[in-house]
Amino acid sequence: xxxxxxxxxxxxxxxxxxxxxxxxxxxxxxxxxxxxxxxxxxxxxxxxxxxxxxxxxxxxxxxxxxxxxxxxxxxxxxxxxxxxxxxxxxxxxxxxxxxxxxxxxxxxxxxxxxxxxxxxxxxxxxxxxxxxxxxxxxxxxxxxxxxxxxxxxxxxxxxxxxxxxxxxxxxxxxxxxxxxxxxxxxxxxxxxxxxxxxxxxxxxxxxxxxxxxxxxxxxxxxxxxxxxxxxxxxxxxxxxxxxxxxxxxxxxxxxxxxxxxxxxxxxxxxxxxxxxxxxxxxxxxxxxxxxxxxxxxxxxxxxxxxxxxxxxxxxxxxxxxxxxxxxxxxxxxxxxxxxxxxxxxxxxxxxxxxxxxxxxxxxxxxxxxxxxxxxxxxxxxxxxxxxxxxxxxxxxxxxxxxxxxxxxxxxxxxxxxxxxxxxxxxxxxxxxxxxxxxxxxxxxxxxxxxxxxxxxxxxxxxxxxxxxxxxxxxxxxxxxxxxxxxxxxxxxxxxxxxxxxxxxxxxxxxxxxxxxxxxxxxxxxxxxxxxxxxxxxxxxxxxxxxxxxxxxxxxxxxxxxxxxxxxxxxxxxxxxxxxxxxxxxxxxxxxxxxxxxxxxxxxxxxxxxxxxxxxxxxxxxxxxx
Amino acid sequence: xxxxxxxxxxxxxxxxxxxxxxxxxxxxxxxxxxxxxxxxxxxxxxxxxxxxxxxxxxxxxxxxxxxxxxxxxxxxxxxxxxxxxxxxxxxxxxxxxxxxxxxxxxxxxxxxxxxxxxxxxxxxxxxxxxxxxxxxxxxxxxxxxxxxxxxxx
Numbered sequence: 042x043x044x045x046x047x048x049x050x051x052x053x054x055x056x057x058x059x060x061x062x063x064x065x066x067x068x069x070x071x072x073x074x075x076x077x078x079x080x081x082x083x084x085x086x087x088x089x090x091x092x093x094x095x096x097x098x099x100x101x102x103x104x105x106x107x108x109x110x111x112x113x114x115x116x117x118x119x120x121x122x123x124x125x126x127x128x129x130x131x132x133x134x135x136x137x138x139x140x141x142x143x144x145x146x147x148x149x150x151x152x153x154x155x156x157x158x159x160x161x162x163x164x165x166x167x168x169x170x171x172x173x174x175x176x177x178x179x180x181x182x183x184x185x186x187x188x189x190x191x192x193x194x195x196x197x198x199x200x201x202x203x204x205x206x207x208x209x210x211x212x213x214x215x216x217x218x219x220x221x222x223x224x225x226x227x228x229x230x231x232x233x234x235x236x237x238x239x240x241x242x243x244x245x246x247x248x249x250x251x252x253x254x255x256x257x258x259x260x261x262x263x264x265x266x267x268x269x270x271x272x273x274x275x276x277x278x279x280x281x282x283x284x285x286x287x288x289x290x291x292x293x294x295x296x297x298x299x300x301x302x303x304x305x306x307x308x309x310x311x312x313x314x315x316x317x318x319x320x321x322x323x324x325x326x327x328x329x330x331x332x333x334x335x336x337x338x339x340x341x342x343x344x345x346x347x348x349x350x351x352x353x354x355x356x357x358x359x360x361x362x363x364x365x366x367x368x369x370x371x372x373x374x375x376x377x378x379x380x381x382x383x384x385x386x387x388x389x390x391x392x393x394x395x396x397x398x399x400x401x402x403x404x405x406x407x408x409x410x411x412x413x414x415x416x417x418x419x420x421x422x423x424x425x426x427x428x429x430x431x432x433x434x435x436x437x438x439x440x441x442x443x444x445x446x447x448x449x450x451x452x453x454x455x456x457x458x459x460x461x462x463x464x465x466x467x468x469x470x471x472x473x474x475x476x477x478x479x480x481x482x483x484x485x486x487x488x489x490x491x492x493x494x495x496x497x498x499x500x501x502x503x504x505x506x507x508x509x510x511x512x513x514x515x516x517x518x519x520x521x522x523x524x525x526x527x528x529x530x531x532x533x534x535x536x537x538x539x540x541x542x543x544x545x546x547x548x549x550x551x552x553x554x555x556x557x558x559x560x561x562x563x564x565x566x567x568x569x570x571x572x573x574x575x576x577x578x579x580x581x582x583x584x585x586x587x588x589x590x591x592x593x594x595x596x597x598x599x600x601x602x603x604x605x606x607x608x609x610x611x612x613x614x615x616x617x618x619x620x621x622x623x624x625x626x627x628x629x630x631x632x633x634x635x636x637x638x639x640x641x642x643x644x645x646x647x648x649x650x651x652x653x654x655x656x657x658x659x660x661x662x663x664x665x666x
Numbered sequence: 667x668x669x670x671x672x673x674x675x676x677x678x679x680x681x682x683x684x685x686x687x688x689x690x691x692x693x694x695x696x697x698x699x700x701x702x703x704x705x706x707x708x709x710x711x712x713x714x715x716x717x718x719x720x721x722x723x724x725x726x727x728x729x730x731x732x733x734x735x736x737x738x739x740x741x742x743x744x745x746x747x748x749x750x751x752x753x754x755x756x757x758x759x760x761x762x763x764x765x766x767x768x769x770x771x772x773x774x775x776x777x778x779x780x781x782x783x784x785x786x787x788x789x790x791x792x793x794x795x796x797x798x799x800x801x802x803x804x805x806x807x808x809x810x811x812x813x814x815x816x817x818x819x
Contacts, residue, residue, distance in 0.1 A: 075764030075801050167760065174765035175753040177700020177740030181766060184699035192694075217683070235682075237690055296704050296712055296800050297766045346764030346801045377705040566760055570806070574763055577802025600709040600798065608794040611804035613787075 054144045055108040056129035057086070059137065065090060065097045067126060070110020071118045072102035072317060073170075075346040076631045077567040078118045080169045082126055084161035084563055089130035089154055094161055099169070102319040102341025112318035114352060114417075114458060117530070119563060119627045127153060156623075163623075165566035170343075182315045182342040183300035183374055190302070190370040191220055193363045194239035196229040198250045200594060201383065201455060205229055206249035213242040222246060223366035228359060232367045236374060258451035264444075265427050266435050271444040274406035278397030281406075282481050286392045286470040286655045289587035292595075293387075293459055294605060297345025298380035303360035304370035309336045314357035315344025322354040326361045348578070349458030350384050352418050381598035385457030386588050388414035392470035397441070402482030404493060405441035409434060409471075412448040416462040421449060433464035433636070436471050437528050438493035453593030461632040464529055465579060465639060472525035472640030473655065476647065486644065487512055487524055498558055498622065499528055502535040506556035509618055510537035516649075519543065520551065523644025525637040531628035533558040536576065538641035542649045546661030550580045550612045550642060559628045562621035568630045569617040575634025576615050581606035583639040584659050671733050673698070674742030680729065688732040689713045689724040692739060700740040700769050704798070711797030714770040715739050721777040723796075740769035743776060752776050755814035756807070763801035771797045775811045784815050 058066040067086045073079045079099045087094040100106050102113075132151045133143045156163075173179035198205070208229055210222040218238030223230050229248055233239035275281055302313040310332055316322045319341045327334040344351055360373040375383070390413040397406040415421055417429040427434075431447040479489035487507055494500045503526050507513075516522060519542050526535030537554040553576050562568055585604050589596040597603045617634075621627075639657065646664060647653050654663050671678050673696060680695045687706075692698040692715070701724055704712030708723035715724045716738035724732075743750045749757065752775045762768045771794055778785055778793035785793065790811045799807070 075762075077763070167757065168762070170765060171757040171760065171762065172749075174762050174768050175749060175757050175772060176744055177698075177769045179765055180699065181702070183703060184693075186697070186699075235686065235690065235694065237686060294800055295766075296710055296764075296798055297702060298704075343764070345766035348800070374703060377707065377710075570760055570763060570803070573805060574802035577804060578800065581802075599707065600705055601707075605798060605800065606802075606804070607796075607798060608791045608804050608808070611791070611808065613805075615805050 051125055051129060051147045052145065053129045053132045053136070053147050056126060057133040057143060059133065059143050063096060065092060067097055067099045067130070068107045069099070069101050069122055069126065070107045070320065071113045071122055072319065072341040074315070074344050074351065076118070076571060077168055077564060080166055081119055081563040081567060082122065083169060084166055085123055085127050086130045088159040088162050089127050090134045091154070094166070102316070104319050104323045105338045109320050112321060112352065114317055114349065117629055120531070120629055123563070123627050162563050163565070166564050179343065181297060182302065182313055182344050183297060185302045185313045185342060187302060187304060187370045190372050191232045191234060191367065192236040192239045193230050193232050193360065193371045193373045194236070194243035195359055196231070196243045196246045196248055197379065198248070200252050200592070203227070203250040203252045206251055209247040213245040216242045216245060221367050223363055225362040225366055228362055230359070230363045232363065232371065236372070240376070259421065260451070261421060261423060261426065261449040263423055263426055263431065263447040263449065265431050265447055266443055266445040268442040268444065271406055271408050271442045274442050275395055275397050275408060278405060279400065280398045280481060281395060282478060283393070283395035284474055284477060284655060285394070286473060288390045288466050288469065288657045290386045290389045290454055290456070290590065291459070291582050291586045292381055292588045292603060293348050293350035293384055294603065295345040295347045295350060295380065298375040298377055299356035299384065300374045301357040301360035302370065302372050303357065303364040305330050305361050305365040308332070310361060311338045311340070312357050312361055313340050313342045314354060315347060315351045316341050316354055316357060317351045322357055325354055326358060329358050330361050330365045348460040352458045353385060355383065377600070378598040381603060382595040383455070385455045387459035388416065388452070388454065388456040390463065390466040392467070394470060394474045396474070396478055398478065398482050402484050402489070404438065404478065407436070407440040407443040409445045410448060411446070411463070411467060412450055413463060413466065414449060414451050414456045416456065417458045430463050432462045433467045433527060433529065437496060437499055438490070439495055454590045455593070460575070460578070461529065461636050464527070464632070464636045465582070468525065468527050468636050469639040469643070469657070472527070472637065473643045476523070476644040477653065490526070496528065498533045499526060502526060502533045502556040502558055502620065505618055505620055506535040506537050506554050509556065509616060510539070510554040512537060519649055521645040521648030521650070523641040523646070523648055525640035525644065527636055529633040529636050531560070532630060532633040534633040534637060536637040536641045538638060538645045540642055540645040540649055542646060542664060546665035548584055548642065548646055548659050548664055550584070552612050553615045553638060555615070555634060556618045556620055557630065557633060558620050558622055559630050560621055560625035561623045561627045562619055563627060565619045568619045571630045572617045572634035573615040575632065576638045577606065577611065579635040579638045580642065583642050583657055587658055669729055669733055671729070671737065673737045674739060682729055684728065684730040686729050687725050688715070688727040688729060688737070691729050692724060698739050698741050702766060702769065711770040711774065712767050714773040714797070716773055716777060719777060719780060721774045740772060743772065750776065751814045751817070752779065752811070755810040759806050759810040759813060761803050761806035761810040763803055767797055767799045771799070771807055775814065778811070779815055785811070
């Protein structure tokens, strides 16, 4: 098993295989869950090999076929994989031209095709899966069926982590369709012929659960930037402003709850799972069922879009253990309530910001304290936390003296990755506060930002989105425009929101604009779709969503109690201007679109009504206040 | 216990409990997995099918109730393999990301266009309000429904 960063030299046959019928198989350890990487990879392999895209088949995330990969997250797939796949494809073309077999180490200096010969890269390309999706024939994890498969349901404890004691399964055993009640440590499950039978019987199993006292959790304080003298500069400044912002925990809330199909035998195992880390999951399952890693095959099947949630392999590990105990293949489908209650959530966050302005309206001091919990599976490793829980906490502006501190304060709520990790929270606070500072400085909000921007690519996305939205125009009564921007993992993005606030305080996102520069752009329509989706999803977080929990238990575990945006809430249009700088390396687009819209909406609400909402979600009560 | 069911224009015989949900029968007995499980409570639209031409949640119908109805699933919309206008429009607009909810949206849009061939923006929003999408393709999906209504242009 490779560790972080260490990689053997790339071999072409691990990446590109030419089939006897001339089909090209391209292999990657990344996985597809709706972000469009299968299509992007096919585009660049087709171009580099000079073949029609229809001849390229992309195999993703099957541990028996693809090269090892750390996982699919952080909008890194195109940035990391594009160069490796491109070089392998170029080398394969060179070998084929010389009549040689497609094998061997890919030389670093393999010549790449000039841009003028590209046919697909940079051109809007229809998603390869589109036909299967609209026909209903695309197979998701939950759709997979294997011979002799039975269905399982897990008996859930009242609180996560409870220890199973005595099990009384007499009533359950007598129920229709029940094949077995299995137990592996604290995991108790029913195996039945039909899914609803398994679930009904699981409800009838009585388990004596012993809840453990919540352990006291370590709090960490991590300095992320300290220029020194910040408190003194704030105390001495003529004009200062401070504010605090809060965001509740929110759920990944995929439309399809977690599912897995597992077939675990005495000496080998095959697992179909929705996972962002097929190799990490293979390791986890091998350990759980007591097999060598090489005896375990994990196939990353298409899950419902999950935005980070599939960085943990919950259902797959459970299915593997149940299959092992039951001695037959198992289909495990989590219920909607299980998904809301058990899946890791984005943690709550609380930010305290203070800044000072000089007479010319320039920021001379900045103090920022972010309080939140772990945002990724890497947990509480202090070397990783600034990049996860602290992501985008340091603004991309000229700030004078700055101090940015991350406070990691765990709660019993299970937390892990969610689209953009903490960036959306930090940018909500930072970009809302920039607006407040602009008003204190009596500067127009865009001009105030541009006066503090150092990076030309950031300036360009701000100027472009402002032009597209006709920033500064008069909007109707009860309406307002708001702007926000950032740099996310090398991708430049700025967004404008136009909102309408009615008398009750209800906020409607009328229209949104984005300008995004992800460097060299593979599929412009793919970038637009991802950015639009990021805006729509993040508008939902901003206006409607809050996961409530008590003692680690989620209180609202259904769509009725955890509403998200519907068709009725969709804006009239989302206009995305893809302005990728083709001279710059490709950067990711799965997450950046979701990062800025909360602040843009908040700033637009202020412009519409003069009310500054610093706590999410922006419910009518908060907007009226 | 065998039950007869009309699905996608064919008479099918199903050996399942009469109280089983239509959703589970479609997926587990008939192999029609394009109709998807999302919530089991009729709140998300992933499991919508056409029942006598109306878009309904198949997770709330029992096999017993469904046997009196003409059921069409997402797999039944492409006549002889040719995409229906709604399917074609969703593909053309790339009105999908993960695609998990897409089948349900197409079912709702098909029912809408059958009763209102030229729906207003608001009528589209209302007709598809029961179809949740977490990836956030609502704006594209509205465009796709309009495109289908305009004959694919």
